[in-house]
Amino acid sequence: MTAQDFLLLLPPSEGKSEAGNQSHLWTPQLGAFGAVLEAFRAQIATQLRKEKGGAQKLLGVSGGHLARAQSCNMQLINAPCLPAWQRYTGVVWDHLDLASLTAAQRNAFIKRIIVPSGLLGLVRADDQIPDYRLKMGARLAPFGTMSKFWNEAITDALVATVKKKAVIDLLPNEHRAAINWDLLDNVVRVDLVSHSGAVVGGHNAKAAKGLLARHLLVSTNADVRRTVASFKHPEYSAKVTT
Numbered sequence: 001m002t003a004q005d006f007l008l009l010l011p012p013s014e015g016k017s018e019a020g021n022q023s024h025l026w027t028p029q030l031g032a033f034g035a036v037l038e039a040f041r042a043q044i045a046t047q048l049r050k051e052k053g054g055a056q057k058l059l060g061v062s063g064g065h066l067a068r069a070q071s072c073n074m075q076l077i078n079a080p081c082l083p084a085w086q087r088y089t090g091v092v093w094d095h096l097d098l099a100s101l102t103a104a105q106r107n108a109f110i111k112r113i114i115v116p117s118g119l120l121g122l123v124r125a126d127d128q129i130p131d132y133r134l135k136m137g138a139r140l141a142p143f144g145t146m147s148k149f150w151n152e153a154i155t156d157a158l159v160a161t162v163k164k165k166a167v168i169d170l171l172p173n174e175h176r177a178a179i180n181w182d183l184l185d186n187v188v189r190v191d192l193v194s195h196s197g198a199v200v201g202g203h204n205a206k207a208a209k210g211l212l213a214r215h216l217l218v219s220t221n222a223d224v225r226r227t228v229a230s231f232k233h234p235e236y237s238a239k240v241t242t
Contacts (some may be wrong), residue, residue, distance in 0.1 A: 006166040006188070010177050010213060012115050012123070015056025015133050018068070029125030033157050036196060037120070040153055044119055047140060048073040058140060059133050061167025076119075079130035084123045085110050087131070091203055095210025099124075101218075109217045113159070116175045118146040122157050137174045140212060147178040155180040157221060160184075166224060167231040169242075170209055172201070188224050189242040192233075200236060202206035208236045 028034065029040035048054055053070025056062055061069055062180035072079065081087075085098050087104075098106050118134035120127075136147045143149040158167075162184060169176070169189040183188060191199045192208050196208070212231050219227040231238040 001005055005215075005222075006112070006168050007162060008113050008168045008213060008216060009098075009171050009175075010092065010113055010115055010125075011021050012084075012117050012172055013088040013093050014088040014133070014135070016087050016133075017089050018131060019086075020131065021072055021082060021128075022080050024081040025078040026081050026128065026130040030081070031120070031129070032124040032161075033120075033122040033127075033151070036157050036160075037122065037153060040085040040121055040150070041119065044134070044140065044143070044146075044149075047133070047143070048076065048119075051140075054134070054140070058138055060128075060135065060138070063131070068131075072131040073133060076132060081128035081130055083110070084115060084129050085113070085125040087129050088115075090204035091212070092210040095207045096213045097210070105218070112217070113213075114161070116150070116154060116171065116178050118150075121154050135174070136178055147174065150178045151180060154178050155183055159183055168224060170213060188228075188240055189240060190228055191239055191241050192236040193239045194236060203209050204235060208233050212238050214238050 028045065029038040039073050052074035056066055059066060059069045070237065101109065110125035115123040115125065116136060118121050118136040118138055119132045120129060123129055134146065137145060139145050158179065166186045166188055167184060169187055192212065194200050211233065215231050216227055221227045225240050228238045228240050
């Protein structure tokens with residue numbers, strides 16, 4: 001396996017840029033997975049519009065954040081887009097910091113980053129996507145939990161995309177639940193652990209996950225496990241768990 005022979009699974013971020021490009025308007029068939037996920041995306045977009053963007057319980061925010069999320073979710077079709085790597089502005093993505101890479105590096109790396117999304121199913125980091133809010137763990141009637149709704153379609157799309165590549169899994173459990181891992185070969189699951197060996201979460205761990213993702217992408221080492229082991233951080237270590 002060469003340094004380029006893996007795909008990297010990262011979570012989306014709840015924080016998203018409000019910007020958008022009027023020359024790229026969202027429709028469900030956009031992006032690397034649009035052809036196979038279009039019908040599923042359209043169902044969700046239609047239901048969110050019926051639900052006036054979604055209630056506070058569904059979206060998990062209040063006040064101005066809720067108003068923004070509802071407005072975005074009601075106007076998904078033909079909404080202005082940004083590439084996913086620019087839309088996602090949360091802690092993981094801030095510390096991955098793709099903007100600081102050379103254009104050549106970034107253009108290569110964004111095609112290898114795949115994101116499970118409650119609204120979109122799967123997103124490649126260079127896909128044009130709208131502003132939205134819908135967690136993978138959200139329960140949207142009549143579909144149920146998004147992870148369950150998407151499971152078969154996401155898994156089939158990944159299997160078709162992965163082929164012989166390795167898959168490095170940096171997903172939290174909420175997003176891991178959207179994939180049937182038994183149907184994927186050559187998965188390398190990586191968790192951040194404290195120096196005591198406990199799997200960790202929270203803001204600092206998300207920041208470290210972004211740094212780890214960058215470390216994996218820029219490494220020229222063909223051995224993913226060695227690259228994981230070489231990750232240096234003052235609080236955490238990276239550990240291959242499968």
